[in-house]
Amino acid sequence: MDLYEYQGKELFKRVGIPVSEGRLATTPGEARQAAEVLGGPVVVKAQVLTGGRGKAGGIKLAANAHEAEERAKEILGLDIRGHVVRKLWIERASDIAKEYYLSLTFDRGAKQALYMFTTQGGVDIEQVAEESPDALVQLRVDPLEGFHPWQARRLVYGAGVADRSEQNQIAAIVGKLHDAFVRFDAMLCEINPLIVTPEGEVKALDSKFTVDDNALFRHPEVAEMRDLDAADPLEAYAREKHVTYVKLDGDVGVLGNGAGLTMSTVDVVTFAGGRPANFCDLGGGGDAQGVVDALSVITRDPQVKAIFFNIFGGITRCDEVARGILQALGEMSLDLPIVARLDGTNAEEGRTILAEAAPANLRVAPTMLEAAKLAVELAAAA
Numbered sequence: 004m005d006l007y008e009y010q011g012k013e014l015f016k017r018v019g020i021p022v023s024e025g026r027l028a029t030t031p032g033e034a035r036q037a038a039e040v041l042g043g044p045v046v047v048k049a050q051v052l053t054g055g056r057g058k059a060g061g062i063k064l065a066a067n068a069h070e071a072e073e074r075a076k077e078i079l080g081l082d083i084r085g086h087v088v089r090k091l092w093i094e095r096a097s098d099i100a101k102e103y104y105l106s107l108t109f110d111r112g113a114k115q116a117l118y119m120f121t122t123q124g125g126v127d128i129e130q131v132a133e134e135s136p137d138a139l140v141q142l143r144v145d146p147l148e149g150f151h152p153w154q155a156r157r158l159v160y161g162a163g164v165a166d167r168s169e170q171n172q173i174a175a176i177v178g179k180l181h182d183a184f185v186r187f188d189a190m191l192c193e194i195n196p197l198i199v200t201p202e203g204e205v206k207a208l209d210s211k212f213t214v215d216d217n218a219l220f221r222h223p224e225v226a227e228m229r230d231l232d233a234a235d236p237l238e239a240y241a242r243e244k245h246v247t248y249v250k251l252d253g254d255v256g257v258l259g260n261g262a263g264l265t266m267s268t269v270d271v272v273t274f275a276g277g278r279p280a281n282f283c284d285l286g287g288g289g290d291a292q293g294v295v296d297a298l299s300v301i302t303r304d305p306q307v308k309a310i311f312f313n314i315f316g317g318i319t320r321c322d323e324v325a326r327g328i329l330q331a332l333g334e335m336s337l338d339l340p341i342v343a344r345l346d347g348t349n350a351e352e353g354r355t356i357l358a359e360a361a362p363a364n365l366r367v368a369p370t371m372l373e374a375a376k377l378a379v380e381l382a383a384a385a
């Protein structure tokens with residue numbers, strides 16, 4: 004789950020990472036009031052779950068409360084990469100002397116947490132990694148050993164921070180970022196920019212915070228932060244139905260059982276020259292009702308032109324899945340072409356069930372590749 008900047012900063016604050024004081028606003032009037040309360044110049048910041056807000060015109064300075072109201076009028080309703088701005092974070096403006104970058108995420112290959120730090124912050128970190136890789140200091144933390152203060156010093160010295168007070172402040176923030184990462188089961192904690200003010204004060208000017216969905220049960224106060232209005236309605240519906248669903252941008256609906264097989268199915272569709280419309284995982288069970296639920300999710304996406312049903316029966320029984328497909332076809336008016344590939348436990352029974360019922364829009368293919376090719380063809384023809 005991705006958090007908004009203001010929510011991430013709230014968690015930063017709880018572990019002691021310095022942030023600027025701010026207020027949330029949803030109307031220009033509220034933005035003016037927030038600026039009045041904060042006093043002095045403020046920055047009006049679009050709260051959307053995407054980066055690059057500054058470049059898109061979603062971050063603006065305002066010298067006073069009146070200007071804050073004007074800037075809020077400009078930013079509210081703005082579409083930033085498909086995200087409409089409905090909330091603003093009004094923050095006391097900071098003077099910036101330097102912009103650094105600090106993040107903590109996972110290096111899945113190394114099975115360790117990975118720090119990245121550079122004094123070339125503010126811009127795209129991908130650009131720094133590409134153009135001046137030496138400026139980007141990387142350091143991994145062994146989860147069994149945990150974080151050691153010397154690691155913070157290595158990051159700070161490695162990036163060439165010379166000022167003693169800055170070194171100390173950043174080293175403290177590095178440690179606190181690890182606290183936040185562990186305490187809230189984060190997948191990513193990123194501060195870009197981590198600024199140094201002209202007075203030499205270091206603080207987090209931005210926050211990107213992603214919490215592991217599978218750990219949300221341990222953090223009800225974080226789970227509550229979820230913004231139901233901003234969520235994709237289809238993803239919300241899928242969650243309600245306990246279907247793992249990720250929207251993609253193609254036209255072949257993909258339904259598999261198990262994340263590994265479903266990912267491979269996405270690959271095979273791409274290999275066959277098509278573009279998956281989604282990633283939909285039935286999970287290990289795959290009973291008839293699960294199939295009905297998953298199909299009801301996929302068919303709500305108007306971009307889907309054909310469905311590729313890829314089942315490898317282990318615990319899941321192909322005959323049960325076949326019944327689920329027929330039940331779903333009986334319950335909903337579904338005229339999209341469906342290609343099914345069933346293999347594994349009770350595959351023969353499953354195929355026989357489908358062959359006997361022989362719904363007009365259902366085709367059975369013997370292999371994954373053949374099924375993918377057929378699904379891609381049918382989607383293209385639709």
Ligand code: GDP
Nearest residue numbers: 046054055056057058062096097125195196209
């Ligand atoms: P992003 O574009 O979505 O990453 O949003 P940020 O919160 O990182 O803001 C983008 C840029 O706006 C920053 O890199 C700063 O240069 C600028 N900015 C943000 N807040 C302030 C502020 O309080 N004072 C000043 N002077 N600039 C700011």
Ligand code: MN
Nearest residue numbers: 195196209210
């Ligand atoms: Mn930023």
